[in-house]
Amino acid sequence: MSLELTPSQALGLWHAVSLSQVRSEAHDLTLRQMAILLQIYLVPPPHTVRGLAATLNVTKPVITRALDTMGAMGLVDRVRDDKDRRNVIIKRTVAGALYLEKLGDVVIAEARELPY
Amino acid sequence: MSLELTPSQALGLWHAVSLSQVRSEAHDLTLRQMAILLQIYLVPPPHTVRGLAATLNVTKPVITRALDTMGAMGLVDRVRDDKDRRNVIIKRTVAGALYLEKLGDVVIAEARELPY
DNA sequence: CCACAATGATACGGAGCCGAAACATTCGCG
DNA sequence: CGCGAATGTTTCGGCTCCGTATCATTGTGG
Numbered sequence: 376m377s378l379e380l381t382p383s384q385a386l387g388l389w390h391a392v393s394l395s396q397v398r399s400e401a402h403d404l405t406l407r408q409m410a411i412l413l414q415i416y417l418v419p420p421p422h423t424v425r426g427l428a429a430t431l432n433v434t435k436p437v438i439t440r441a442l443d444t445m446g447a448m449g450l451v452d453r454v455r456d457d458k459d460r461r462n463v464i465i466k467r468t469v470a471g472a473l474y475l476e477k478l479g480d481v482v483i484a485e486a487r488e489l490p491y
Numbered sequence: 492m493s494l495e496l497t498p499s500q501a502l503g504l505w506h507a508v509s510l511s512q513v514r515s516e517a518h519d520l521t522l523r524q525m526a527i528l529l530q531i532y533l534v535p536p537p538h539t540v541r542g543l544a545a546t547l548n549v550t551k552p553v554i555t556r557a558l559d560t561m562g563a564m565g566l567v568d569r570v571r572d573d574k575d576r577r578n579v580i581i582k583r584t585v586a587g588a589l590y591l592e593k594l595g596d597v598v599i600a601e602a603r604e605l606p607y
Numbered sequence: 608c609c610a611c612a613a614t615g616a617t618a619c620g621g622a623g624c625c626g627a628a629a630c631a632t633t634c635g636c637g
Numbered sequence: 638c639g640c641g642a643a644t645g646t647t648t649c650g651g652c653t654c655c656g657t658a659t660c661a662t663t664g665t666g667g
Contacts, residue, residue: 378500378602385598386591388494390529392505397526398548405654406522410513413506424615432514434656439616444653461614461663475502482501486494521624540645550626555646560623577633577644 384489391485402448407433408441412450415465416475421456422465450474500605507601518564523549524557528566531581532591537572538581566590 380388396403404412410431415422424438431438442465445451450471456462496504512519520528526547531538540554547554558581561567566587572578 378496378504378605380494380599380602382592382595382599384494385595385602386529386533389508389594389598390526390533393522393526393529394547397523403522406509406519407513407654410506410509413502413509417502417506425613431510435615436617436656437654440654443616459614459664463615476498478505479498479501482505483496483498486496486501489494523624541643551645552626552647553624556624559646575634575644579645 387489388482388486391489392482395481395485404445405441407431407437408445411438411441412445412471412475415451416467416471420464420466423456423462424465427465445471503605504598504602507605508598511597511601520561521557523547523553524561527554527557528561528587528591531567532583532587536580536582539572539578540581543581561587 411427414427414430424435424442427438428435442451442453446453448470449468452466452468454464454466456464527543530543530546540551540558543554544551558567558569562569564586565584568582568584570580570582572580
């Protein structure tokens, strides 16, 4: 059975999680960065700059810069593809997995405490 | 009964909605702006700059600037409080309500199409 | 081999947001 | 009245992100 939400639940959940993120997080990710991170961790590899750019419907420099930023945070890693050295394969990290695990916990907790 | 999500559902929902926002939206709101907008529309008025700053745990200029931006987009409106002219009351707009209604629709649609 | 395509990174000018501090206006209270 | 507190705005320098164009490296096909 699919997950059926009422309009009140949908916006209430988005509100509660956004609020939680804003309140707690000193260094929050951009919506684009968040989407890239989730794509990397929730969709089977391999992930490339070009592939992510096509999926998110943004230009390649957007992906490169986001990977620079999140790479510096330790959330992702980049490795050259040895079969085709033009490609860069984006790798997951323990820190990235932990980051998203915490995000999932927040979503679950806020969903549980929603009114009706 | 409360809304119980599995970790997979929680992150999958966040992923799908973020992706949808990034792909479609030319001019996306900051996480802070989103939190402010949702706070204004989901919590009973009145809303003031000071109150929002305290709720979101940010400084007042953050609220002022976000209201400038979202006001220019027509998503919110500002009116001086006649009882205490130091206060500014933040008002909802039709465009803002419509914007959030569409966001709610996206969340509901993505939740419905989540795997297991 | 060599010209061309593909991939990702970089340069550059512009725009938006940030935190801290200073500011203008209004209220309250002695 | 007058002075300090409260409220919201503005200013400042700095940082990040953006889009376009260009570059460097690597693969591919004739």
